[in-house]
Amino acid sequence: MLLSELAMGASATVIEVKDSVTDDRIAQRLRDLGFVAGEPVRLVARGPLGADPLLVQIGYTRFALRRAEAARVTITTEAAP
Amino acid sequence: MNAVAAPLRMDASRDHTHLHVALVGNPNCGKTALFNLLTGTRQKVANYAGVTIERKEGHYTAPSGRSVRVLDLPGAYSLAATSPDEAITRDVVTGQHAQEAAPDLIVCVADATNLRLHLRFVLEIARLGRPMLLALNMMDAARRRGIRIDTAALAQKLGMPVVETIAVKHGGANALIAQIDDAPPTHPYPQPATPSADLHAEVRSILAATVSVPRRTAAIDDAIDRVVLHPVLGLAILAIVMFLIFQAVFSWATPLHDGIDEGMQAAGAWIGNALPDGALRSLLTDGVFAGLGTVLAFLPQILILFLFILCLEESGYLPRAAFLLDRMMLSAGLTGRSFIPLLSSFACAIPGIMATRSIPDPRDRLTTILIAPLMTCSARLPVYALLIAAFIPQRTVLGVFNLQGIVLFTLYIGGIVSALLVAWVIKRLRRDKSEHALMMELPSYRMPHPRDIAIGLYERGMIFVKRVGGIILALTVLLWFLSSFPAPPAGASEPAIHYSLAGMIGRGLHTVFAPLGFNWQICIALVPGLAAREVAVSSLATVYALAGNEDGLQAVVAAQWSLATALSLLAWYVFAPMCISTLATVKRETGSMRNVLVLAGYLFGLAYLASLATYQIAKALGA
Ligand SMILES: Nc1nc2c(ncn2[C@@H]2O[C@H](COP(=O)(O)OP(=O)(O)OP(=O)(O)O)[C@@H](O)[C@H]2O)c(=O)[nH]1
Ligand SMILES: [Mg+2]
Secondary structure (H helix, E strand, O other): OEHHHOOOOOEEEEEEEOOOOOOOHHHHHHHHOOOOOOOEEEEEEEEEEOOEEEEEEEOOEEEEEOHHHHOOEEEEOOOOO | OOOEEOOOOOOOOOEOOEEEEEEEEOOOOOHHHHHHHHHOOOOOOOOOOOOOOOOEEEEEEOOOOOEEEEEEOOOOOOOOOOOHHHHHHHHHHOOOOOOOOOOOEEEEEEEOOOHHHHHHHHHHHHOOOOOEEEEEEOHHHHHHOOOEEOHHHHHHHHOOOEEEOOOOOOOOOHHHHHHHHHOOOOOOOOOOOOOHHHHHHHHHHHHHHHEEOOOOOOHHHHHHHHHHOOOOHHHHHHHHHHHHHHHHHHHOHHHHHHHHHHHHHHHHHHHHHHOOOOHHHHHHHHHHHHHHHHHHOOHHHHHHHHHHHHHHHHHOHHHHHHHHHHHHHHHOOOOHHHHHHHHHOOOOHHHHHHHHHHOOOHHHHHHHHHHHHHOOOHHHHHHHHHHHHHHOOOOEEOOOEEHHHHHHHHHHHHHHHHHHHHHHHHHHHOOOOOOOOOOEEEOOOOOOOHHHHHHHHHHHHHHHHHHHHHHHHHHHHHHHHHHHOOOOOOOOOOOHHHHOHHHHHHHHHHHHHHHHOOOHHHHHHHOHHHOOOOHHHHHHHHHHHHOOOOOOHHHHHHHHOOHHHHHHHHHHHHHOOOOHHHHHHHHHHHOOHHHHHHHHHHHHHHHHHHHHHHHHHHHHOOO
8 A cells, every 4th residue: 555545643664665757856755764665654643634744754753745755655554574 | 153154165275284074964963053062153053954054164173283174064865965955965075066175074963863864874975985974963862762872883883983972062072073183084985876775774784783772753752743733733733822922022022112212212312412403413313313222122022033933943843833834835836844934034034035945846945935025024023013002002802912912913914825825826827737845854842942042042132233233223324314415495494304315205206105105204214124124113213303203203103194004004014025135135046137026026016006905995994
């Protein structure tokens, strides 16, 4: 599933970040910020309007991502390998 | 302050007594705090990503006697820069910067409580193969959270010296100073750039071997965020915080304000009595004391506004506010990231416009720059405060609210709403509709340090006082001259100012501004107000004093202006197209004269229309 579909408060593990256009700088930045395979993530909060943006805990850091950004990240909610 | 924007430095003249060090690291890890501690300067430190937006240089003398030049750089997440400030850091560390030679030593700074993210950038820089060392900053916070780091093992794994620092504590950089002094810079070999995933894997393995973290986040941050980011509660808290600021600006400052105002009037009267009648006496009493005293009296208001801004900046709340407002700002054609530059613009549009450098998307950045002048800057506060105090009764509404505070709040909201509308129009006009990114880090909460806040306030206060003593004094004196010469003809029936140069200019402009309800005195004041908005107030004070009004400006205005005129002038200042330094900053930041003309043109148009509508409607309603 996609990070943008994760339930409030739920945890998951990143599988990968997909480029949504060729040479996608947003996707590249997400990888630099730590969205790489095997990394645990958690949805901490959602914005007041349209549940956007999402507040995602990754590593020791919290990032605010818009839904379109979070939709580049595929995740699995099964226990980490 | 001896830190300045780094001067041109084309040649890499290196000698052994002179060391050139650059502070590099992720945003908000404490680089500038370290820089200040090392060099004894006071660059801006605040708790959000993207505070430093240009390179700043400073110096200190090492214990060995060697002189060290330190460069503070903007924070960056990666060498693949996505914003103008990150590009500066990339260029300096890779040695591609046009005016800056590659540093002799890179001091990588990492937040010890955020190593999972920060070590990746350290590894990316290490790949460049330049001499470097690592400063683990925020060790106090790390210890409080029970994070244990085996520094020796970390140094061995990274292949570079590692020191612990606490940038907010006196002596907290001693280990770093010693290390810089005696480390013969190591030269690791350059390695090819590595994909992010591999660097992350390396970070994970290093952390597993050297760091133990009891909990990934601070429990207190989670608890506060549950309330502050709550969809309903969070917005309510944000509204209350903003509203409180404006209440405080009025209710706390009034006694102080009145005290200063009366003191200056008394001093002016005393000097006036001591001097013989003549031009010098008029210059001092009507120009300097009436003009400057009126502006200086707004110091308490400005300090209270800054007290709140400084506390908010240091607490870590601002990025939360940006988070809450992002969606709203997005529909208006902005981004949550615009929030902090726009909030800074309440102090002054110039730092606000410069702070937009941390906005990665060039379209978002331009829109933010174009609307930043609509945020009510502190220079407009004297104008608002004067008119509100003169026309709005001091009354308590609904038991707790101060009516004057409510009117002030409404004026600020007026600016914000127009800014959103303008941004929305810009969005409509724009052809490029591709995606905008947010990707914003929310930092840990921090308790503001009373000493830092006090110093910040002192500096702000001094900036204001220096403005009063500098440009505002100069303009006031100039205005006094223009208003006093040429002298009236013999047998003149009107006050002398009527026949002066300023009087002629004022009456000339009056033909344009009469439909807005502005009298010729206001028209005169608008002109020097171009250079500094507060001068509009000191100019009015001077003009009325010269015209023979002995009372304070506020009393004169209350007695001689209609309510419609006052409201119209307030509406004018919501847009206030007149601030030359802002226009110059826009030119510098966007490099385009067209943007400047668009900005000045639309602000002038809106100001004129808003004042016209306000005056005509108010007059029709009998005000
Ligand atoms: N507790 C603690 N706080 C620190 C320390 N160093 C810095 N801070 C705080 O961390 C925040 C960020 O500090 P800055 O010096 O502005 O960080 P920066 O790295 O220059 O940030 P950018 O310019 O945005 O890249 C501020 O709130 C500082 O007060 C430290 O050693 N301990
Ligand atoms: Mg900084």
